[in-house]
Amino acid sequence: MKLVSWNVNGIRACVKKGFLDYFKTVDADIFCLQETKLQQDQITLELDGYHQYWNYATKKGYSGTAVFTKSEPLTAKYGIGTNDEEPEGRVITLEYETFYLVNVYTPNAKRDLARLGYRLEWEEELRKYCLELNEVKPVILCGDLNVAHQEIDLKNPKGNKGNSGFTIEERGEMTKLLDAGFVDSFRYLFPERTEAYTWWSYMSKVRERNIGWRIDYFIISAKLASSLIDSQIHADILGSDHCPIMIELEHSFKNISV
Template identity: 70%
Template structure:
């Protein structure tokens, strides 16, 4: 089974920049997107063979998630009841026969950390949501988690300590999650490989010089470890300030 996740930073713009070419070429069984930045009726995607599920933000041109899947899920839930961020369309949870898929766009703490408190509350709610589902069947979590977990996951880690996405608090939430019985799949295969990033600033030549952050993840329940085939980032694919990530798993 092939799964792809991509923060498209505006799906309509990404479509104009080649989204469908990549989508058709990669032929994923499940394709998750974050930061769609649109409302219902603002785009019509012809995705033959896929069921489409959308969680729109109430605010126009902001946030939002979607999942395109060849296999119809047994059930679909939108959000996790989180009061402040529920209207932002940040989570889709799908149940399949052998696993849960959770597609997530984690709130950014903002440059001045004004949203750090809300972000940490979100982390606790998401953690509880994942653990409850993991009791029933294995979980595959994917999306833009807006945190570079380790120093290896960010090019200029020394100058970014304490910045949004690289605070001790945010990183500790990720550590807690992985210590609770989950695997960061890319680091499972490439534990010491440097230069694997999924987001780059739009500043001139930053992406060309690979001055990036790895903030997009596929994370799975520990008991799926022997099912993993590969996990990687497609950094050559343009169209967004993020690149797609892919997980291959035998289920």
């Protein structure tokens, strides 16, 4: 089973930059989007063979998530826990027979850290939610988690200490999640791989020089780790300031060994 996640930074703009070509070529079983930046009926995507699930932000041109899946889920939920009122459209959970898929666009703490407090509260709620799901069946959490967890995960760790996305607090929340029974799929397979980034600033030639951050993840239940075949970063795919990431698991929607 192949899963892809991509912060498209505006799906309408990304479609004009080759999104559909990549979508068809990669042929994922589940394809997750973050930062779709649109409202209902502002785009129609003809994706033969896929069921589509969208979570729109109330604010126009802001946030939003989507999931395209070949296999129809048992249930679809929007928001975290019992909260179905989610004005920023940041979470979609699809339940399948053998796992939960949680697609997430984590709030940014902002450059001046004005939203760090809200971010940390949100992280705690997300972790509790994933732990509750994990008690029922394994969880695949993916998306733009807006944090570089380790120094290896960004080009300039010394210069960015304390900055949004690399604060002690944000990194600590990721550590808590992993310590609670989850695995960073990329680091599980490639613990020492450097120069592996998923986001680059739009500043001149930053991407060309690979001055980036790894802030997009597939975080999976530890009991799924033995089913993990591959974890890839498709840095050559343009169309957004983020690039797509992909994992492959050994089994299908109805047959995941745990």
